[in-house]
Every structure is written in C-alpha cells, then in structure tokens.
Amino acid sequence: MILALSRLPARRLFGNRRAFVALGGWSLASLGLALWSAHGGAQTSATNALLGVYASFALPLVTFALTGAIARGDKLQAAARSLTRVGASGPQAVVAHVAVAIVACVVVGSILGMGVAALAHGKEDPSIAADIVTCAWVGALAGGAYGGVFSLGSCFGPRGAGRSAVLVANWLVGGGILGSLLPLAHVRSLLGGDPAGALSQRGSAFALLAIALTSALLCAWRGRKPL
Amino acid sequence: MIRLTDVTANEGKIQIAAVTLGMSAGTTAVLGAPNDGTSLLLALMAGAAKVSRGVVRVVEDDPRSAQTRRAIGYVPLVVDLPEALHVTDALTLMSAIRGAAIDVKTALARFGLDGLAQVRVSRLSRAQARSVALAEAVASSVVRVLLIDEPFVSMEPSAAAALASALKSATNRCVVIATSSPVDARDLAASHVVLTSGRVTRLGTSNDLIQSGGVARLVALAEDPRALLGALASEPDLLSIESKGRAVVVTARDLETAARAIGRGVITSGTSLDSLDVEHQGP
Numbered sequence: 001m002i003l004a005l006s007r008l009p010a011r012r013l014f015g016n017r018r019a020f021v022a023l024g025g026w027s028l029a030s031l032g033l034a035l036w037s038a039h040g041g042a043q044t045s046a047t048n049a050l051l052g053v054y055a056s057f058a059l060p061l062v063t064f065a066l067t068g069a070i071a072r073g074d075k076l077q078a079a080a081r082s083l084t085r086v087g088a089s090g091p092q093a094v095v096a097h098v099a100v101a102i103v104a105c106v107v108v109g110s111i112l113g114m115g116v117a118a119l120a121h122g123k124e125d126p127s128i129a130a131d132i133v134t135c136a137w138v139g140a141l142a143g144g145a146y147g148g149v150f151s152l153g154s155c156f157g158p159r160g161a162g163r164s165a166v167l168v169a170n171w172l173v174g175g176g177i178l179g180s181l182l183p184l185a186h187v188r189s190l191l192g193g194d195p196a197g198a199l200s201q202r203g204s205a206f207a208l209l210a211i212a213l214t215s216a217l218l219c220a221w222r223g224r225k226p227l
Numbered sequence: 228m229i230r231l232t233d234v235t236a237n238e239g240k241i242q243i244a245a246v247t248l249g250m251s252a253g254t255t256a257v258l259g260a261p262n263d264g265t266s267l268l269l270a271l272m273a274g275a276a277k278v279s280r281g282v283v284r285v286v287e288d289d290p291r292s293a294q295t296r297r298a299i300g301y302v303p304l305v306v307d308l309p310e311a312l313h314v315t316d317a318l319t320l321m322s323a324i325r326g327a328a329i330d331v332k333t334a335l336a337r338f339g340l341d342g343l344a345q346v347r348v349s350r351l352s353r354a355q356a357r358s359v360a361l362a363e364a365v366a367s368s369v370v371r372v373l374l375i376d377e378p379f380v381s382m383e384p385s386a387a388a389a390l391a392s393a394l395k396s397a398t399n400r401c402v403v404i405a406t407s408s409p410v411d412a413r414d415l416a417a418s419h420v421v422l423t424s425g426r427v428t429r430l431g432t433s434n435d436l437i438q439s440g441g442v443a444r445l446v447a448l449a450e451d452p453r454a455l456l457g458a459l460a461s462e463p464d465l466l467s468i469e470s471k472g473r474a475v476v477v478t479a480r481d482l483e484t485a486a487r488a489i490g491r492g493v494i495t496s497g498t499s500l501d502s503l504d505v506e507h508q509g510p
Binding site for chain 1: 311
C-alpha cells in the first residue's frame with residue numbers, strides 16, 4: 001500500500017517547477033564553484049569545494065526544496081490528507097511521503113557530490129576515482145538524512161514551519177552533542193572536515209543512517225492522527 | 228448508521244451544542260445557514276473535525292479511524308483530492324485505498340464529467356473538483372455514508388442534474404446533505420433536521436417542510452438587486468438568499484424575520500423596492 005500511496009508525492013515532486021529551479025540553481029552554483037576552485041590551483045580544491053559549498057549550502061538547500069515540494073509547502077500530515085480522507089492509514093500515508101523524499105534526496109545528494117568531486121579535483125586530493133566513489137556514498141547517506149530530518153520538521157508547526165527551523169538549526173549548532181543530531185557535522189566529517197563530536201567517520205556514517213531511519217519512524221508516529 | 232450523542236464542538240465562532248441525532252439508510256437534510264453549524268456537523272460525521280464533548284459513531288465506529296473513513300464519502304465545499312494526479316489516476320488511487328476498484332470511466336460519465344478524465348486535479352475548478360469527489364463517492368461500493376455540503380453550490384451543472392437520481396438510487400446508504408435551501412431539502416431528502424445556532428430545533432419529514440410555516444420565502448423586486456444581495460449577505464437570520472434576474476428570493480424561518488431582513492437590506496444598500504411578495508410553494 002505504501003508503494004501505491006507514494007505515487008502522489010512522487011508526482012508532486014516531478015510536477016514542481018520550484019524544486020527543479022532550486023535543484024538546477026544550486027547544482028550549477030556548486031559545480032561552477034567546483035570548476036573555479038580546480039582552476040584556482042588549490043592543492044586540495046575538491047576538499048574545499050565539497051566542504052565549502054556542497055556540504056554547507058548546496059546539499060541542505062536542494063534537499064530542503066525537494067522535501068518542501070513533496071509536502072507541497074505544508075505540514076506533512078496535511079499533504080497526506082487527500083489520502084487519509086478516503087481511508088489510508090495516517091502513518092502509511094506519511095511514510096510514503098518520507099520514503100519518496102529520502103529516495104529523491106539520496107539520488108540528488110549522490111549525483112551532486114560525485115559531480116563536485118569530479119570537477120574540483122586538485123593535485124593533493126585523493127585519486128579522482130576514490131573521491132567520486134566516496135562522494136557517491138557520502139552524498140547518498142547525507143541526502144537520506146536530510147530527506148528524513150526535513151520531513152520530520154515538516155510534521156511540526158504551522159504549514160510545516162519546523163522544516164525551516166531544522167535548516168537554520170543545522171547551520172547554527174555546528175559540532176558537539178546537538179550538532180551530532182543533525183546531518184551537517186557528520187557530512188563535513190565524512191568529507192574530510194572536523195569530526196562530529198567524539199564520533200569517528202564510521203560513527204558519522206552510522207549516525208546519518210540513524211538520523212534518516214529515526215526521522216522516518218517519528219514521522220510515522222506523528223502521522224497516526226490524521227488532520 | 229450515524230449516531231451523535233450529546234455532541235458539542237466548535238470551529239471559530241461556529242458551534243454545535245449538545246446535539247443528539249440518529250440517522251439510518253435514506254436521505255436526510257440538515258437545514259440551516261453555515262453559521263448555524265451545518266457544515267461543522269457534516270465535518271464531525273466525516274471525522275474531519277474534533278468533538279469537544281460527546282460521541283460520534285458512523286457505521287458503529289469512530290469516524291476518525293481509517294477503516295470507517297473508507298466507508299464515508301465526504302463532499303465539503305472545498306474538497307481535498309490528490310492534486311498532483313490526473314483525475315483518472317486520482318480516482319483509481321482513491322478506490323484502491325477504499326479497497327474496492329471502481330470503473331472510473333462509468334463513474335465520471337454518470338455525472339457528465341467524462342471530459343475531465345485526463346485533466347490534472349490541480350487544474351480543476353472548485354466545482355469540477357467537488358463533482359469529481361461526488362462521482363467517486365457515489366461509484367464506490369464501499370461507501371455506506373455519503374455527506375454532501377450544499378449539493379447545488381459549486382457543483383458542475385451536469386453533476387448537479389444527475390445528483391437527485393443518484394441519491395434516489397442510493398437507498399441502502401445513509402445520505403446527509405447540508406443545505407440552506409428548504410426547497411433543496413424537500414426535493415432531495417425524505418427527512419430533515421433544522422439546525423439553529425448549533426442546536427437542533429426541529430426534526431421531521433421534508434413533505435411538511437415548506438407548508439408547515441417552518442420557513443417563509445419573500446420575493447423582492449429591487450431597483451438594484453446586486454446591492455440588495457450584498458446587503459443581505461450579512462444577515463445572520465436568513466436561511467438562504469437567491470438571485471433570479473431582478474428578483475431577490477429570501478428564505479427565513481418566518482415572514483417577519485424575512486421582511487425585517489429585507490427592510491434592513493434596503494436601508495443599508497440604498498436601493499428601492501418595486502414589489503415585495505410572499506412566494507407560494509408546495510402542493
């Protein structure tokens with residue numbers, strides 16, 4: 001049933017021009033900056049581009065736009081109302097939306113990460129193939145975590161304003177215990193930045209996975225009472 | 228099929244107060260202005276609004292449960308359909324959720340909506356969306372309770388025309404319509420409930436609705452009917468206001484209420500009346 005219900009959020013995503021404008025804009029910006037960084041002659045230009053633009057801005061903002069399009073800029077429970085009104089279970093309808101968000105963000109995060117790594121490759125960066133493979137799985141994990149955590153934010157506040165609160169908190173809290181609850185610190189750690197709190201890179205990878213899964217479960221819990 | 232026991236609820240300034248009702252198979256009209264709580268009462272039955280006290284049971288269960296909602300066809304003034312899908316896909320998905328497939332083509336054709344099959348739901352007008360929601364609910368074999376708010380307001384003409392016969396054939400269903408028009412209530416429903424300021428003030432069959440003095444209709448021929456209509460729109464005691472050319476037809480619970488409202492409307496709008504007559508209806 002979740003697969004059948006996911007047709008609605010999937011069509012919502014593909015029919016939303018604003019999400020594609022955000023996706024195209026931030027992709028171009030991060031790829032352009034990656035190229036500029038590579039031609040600037042920095043020794044570790046891929047690392048700079050990945051940490052500076054991709055991890056900090058492009059990925060959060062693109063996934064924010066994608067989850068917003070799936071929730072049609074509203075509370076997630078309200079976005080699922082046309083399904084629950086005719087008898088779909090609230091948790092199932094909400095999970096269908098979260099699943100589409102996570103899959104879309106995984107794909108976009110992974111492809112965008114690979115593109116930035118390929119274009120911004122510098123002399124002292126790891127081998128380009130290794131960089132692309134790393135960015136593919138880190139981007140996928142990070143995209144999944146953002147898809148989950150932004151969807152969870154969409155379950156709270158008027159018109160899903162919690163999603164914006166998550167975006168701002170993600171930038172403000174940095175590392176530490178609070179930071180380890182949100183994706184940014186882990187993504188930066190996995191791309192060669194400072195560790196997220198006391199976690200190793202492997203710990204950060206598991207943390208991103210845990211953020212995505214926990215967020216999906218909490219969304220299902222929030223969806224048990226349809227609006 | 229529907230039972231409300233001592234139900235109290237409010238939504239903004241609109242209230243339902245200590246309403247106890249039972250409805251079984253057949254068509255019942257809830258008569259009153261939206262401010263009297265008719266729309267809220269339907270929303271409570273559909274599980275789309277919360278009760279603050281009392282119990283609502285639809286097909287012997289809580290209308291907010293997923294299983295019960297599958298048996299409810301709810302057509303409010305603004306319907307919530309899967310807006311990103313085409314009409315055919317939306318109806319197919321909705322029927323899959325309800326658990327019984329429908330023949331979408333036949334369902335739409337019955338209400339003259341064939342032309343909308345490949346239109347994206349978000350591109351439908353409010354009237355088209357309401358008509359599509361109605362077509363889905365009527366076609367579904369799972370739907371046992373049909374709740375329609377103002378059946379002839381914001382409805383495609385072809386759907387409105389087919390509605391009466393569709394309701395007459397739905398003899399094994401519990402159909403509840405909320406309307407401010409006593410004529411619609413009499414034409415569509417076998418029994419009625421009059422709601423006044425959120426309280427049930429009258430229960431009965433619809434045959435005696437017009438004749439028993441329960442409502443009065445006045446026809447005002449005004450120099451500027453649009454101005455009069457605008458002024459009457461804010462009159463809380465009127466059951467309905469209709470425009471027929473230069474005539475403005477006003478329905479209230481008694482002649483005095485209708486006449487006083489028109490008097491205030493004339494003063495407020497600054498228009499003048501050419502005539503004022505009582506409209507005679509029924510056998």
